[in-house]
Amino acid sequence: MNKRDHEIVFKHTGYRREDFSVCLGCKICASVCTVNDLTLNVNPQELLMKLFVGEKIEEDHPLVRYCTSCYRCTAACPWQIRIPEVVRAVKESLGMESRFEKAFKRSLDIWGRVYEPFVVAMTALDLLKGGYIKYMPKWMGYAGFHLPHKVKRLKPSNASKGSNPSEEGRS
Amino acid sequence: MMEYGYYPGCSLTGSAKRLDQGVRQLCKKLGHSLTEIPDWNCCGALEYGDRNELVSISGENLEKARGMCKEIVVPCPACYKNLKDADPDRSFNILSPLELLSTGNLSQIEQKRDLKGQVFFPYYGCLLMRPEENSIKNRNIMEDVISVFGGDVDGEKMKDRCCGGNQLFLNKWATEKLSTLILGKTKGTVVVFCPFCHMAMQTFAVGRKVIYLTDLLLYVMGENKSL
Ligand code: SF4
Ligand code: SF4
Numbered sequence: 001m002n003k004r005d006h007e008i009v010f011k012h013t014g015y016r017r018e019d020f021s022v023c024l025g026c027k028i029c030a031s032v033c034t035v036n037d038l039t040l041n042v043n044p045q046e047l048l049m050k051l052f053v054g055e056k057i058e059e060d061h062p063l064v065r066y067c068t069s070c071y072r073c074t075a076a077c078p079w080q081i082r083i084p085e086v087v088r089a090v091k092e093s094l095g096m097e098s099r100f101e102k103a104f105k106r107s108l109d110i111w112g113r114v115y116e117p118f119v120v121a122m123t124a125l126d127l128l129k130g131g132y133i134k135y136m137p138k139w140m141g142y143a144g145f146h147l148p149h150k151v152k153r154l155k156p157s158n159a160s161k162g163s164n165p166s167e168e169g170r171s
Numbered sequence: 172m173m174e175y176g177y178y179p180g181c182s183l184t185g186s187a188k189r190l191d192q193g194v195r196q197l198c199k200k201l202g203h204s205l206t207e208i209p210d211w212n213c214c215g216a217l218e219y220g221d222r223n224e225l226v227s228i229s230g231e232n233l234e235k236a237r238g239m240c241k242e243i244v245v246p247c248p249a250c251y252k253n254l255k256d257a258d259p260d261r262s263f264n265i266l267s268p269l270e271l272l273s274t275g276n277l278s279q280i281e282q283k284r285d286l287k288g289q290v291f292f293p294y295y296g297c298l299l300m301r302p303e304e305n306s307i308k309n310r311n312i313m314e315d316v317i318s319v320f321g322g323d324v325d326g327e328k329m330k331d332r333c334c335g336g337n338q339l340f341l342n343k344w345a346t347e348k349l350s351t352l353i354l355g356k357t358k359g360t361v362v363v364f365c366p367f368c369h370m371a372m373q374t375f376a377v378g379r380k381v382i383y384l385t386d387l388l389l390y391v392m393g394e395n396k397s398l
Contacts, residue, residue: 012221034333037352038345066345069217070333071301082302085222092220100340104218108228112212114181123340130343135374142186142370149184151210154231 001057005093009051012089013082020052022079029073029083035066042066044073044083051086059094063087099123112151175266176240177205178232180250181213187247187366193385194246194268200392201276205244208236214253217337230257244268248298248365255305267299267307269364269384277319283393286322290359291387293317293330296368300331313362313384320391326357336367339374350375360398362387 010016023045030036030043040062047064050057057064069084077083091097097105103122107114120127127133175198183191198205211232219225232254236243242264245251254265293313300306309315314324335349350371354361361381363369372381382398389395 012223014222034335034349037333038348066338066342068297068333068335068338068345068349070297072297072333075301075303080302088217088220089222090220098341101218104216108213108215112210113184114213114216116182116185126340130340132340132343138373139370141189141373144185144188146184151212153212154234155227 001090001094003054005057005090006051006054008093009086009089012092013085015081015086017052020048020081023048023052023081024078026078028076028078029081032072032076033063034068034070034072035063038062038066040066047086047090048081048083057090057094059096064090064094064096099126110150111148112153113149115148118148172202173242174204174206174240176236176243177207178211178214178236178243178245178250178254179207180211180245180247181216182247182366187369190246190364190366190369190383190385193383193389194244196394197268197385197388198244198271200280201271203271206240208232208239208243210235214247214250216249216253225253226257229253233258233263236263242266244271246364248296249367252298252302252305267364269299269307269312270309272312272316273309274315274319277316280388280392282320282391284391286317286320286387286391288323289398290323290325291317291362292326292357292359293324293362293384294326294334294353294357294368294372295330296336296363296365297331297333299364313364316384316388317362323359325359326353329353329357334368334371336365336371339367339371346371347375354379 025045027043027045029045033042033044035042042063044063064087067084067087071084073083074080100123103119104114107118179191195205215225215228244266245254246268251265251267317324332353333349334353335346339346354376361372361376361379362384363372363381364384369381386395390398
């Protein structure tokens, strides 16, 4: 993660670098973080500090990999900092999209909605290799046949895809 | 009696069809009418790292609803959060179906069965409760519903913990661990309102039923044959 990646994170979240200077280091976020229930010992504040001082964030940082977007940290933080959104922006800046996430976005581009059978088809190999087949009996209630429905979009669906953050004006 | 706009969201057209049908049936019983926002599109769920992109995708639905309705019923908690985030001025009233319920209007419901002798764990999960500015207003409504009809409530401390549902297809061991933790500290039928929670709980619960609150209400009203 280089300097440009940091800029992307700020741009994506709408936070400015100085917004993180209010962080008191109280670590209340760490005391409630769901990732710590996985015994991975993380401190969300450390991630904010890395962004504040411009330090590199690694792809295999447990918070980057396992943050569940539960917003427990946000609810507990005196500044209500939306840390999961920072994490999601970090993931995106590092190009860490899984095949599942790619299929989701692709579906949205094609139909304007997520068509689950398409996502399942696109990720079938992962589901097979990942050992998800054993859950199929429990998932029968989720199955049902419906055709995809293409909706009208007000804006071209991948409008923001082609935009390059470095080309746009930054204040 | 109210007329609402309705935003089902993608999962309610597929894997969470049951919630969609439940909400529609329940609203009919309560005398409310739901009109789908024409050509509604996906809210973006939790898949976008760019907040501006997410808000723009979600916000498109509000554009499509403009002039048609001010009050929009949004059952899926992820959609509910995103649509609220896309409307910082609160020019719409984005409502979870849970917010259409109150102890007042529950007593008007024609009750055909009760829940006596049964234990339930009302489980809200994350996005109905957090971030706080987006949270539902009646944060005990599922407990109230269960109690009004004579059921016993368990698991107060775990009701807003995270099931890890959005890691299910990325790191399923994490979802398994988080869901199992919640299940281990609670007892009774798991009552949810979120499609993610339903799937995570359903996948990892052993010998426990997982139902939507709508299933429970329709059972009490004599619609569904069993829980
Ligand atoms: S949103 Fe992410 S960082 Fe915040 S408490 Fe939950 S898992 Fe931890
Ligand atoms: S809770 Fe907020 S202020 Fe405290 S350490 Fe975490 S991010 Fe910083």
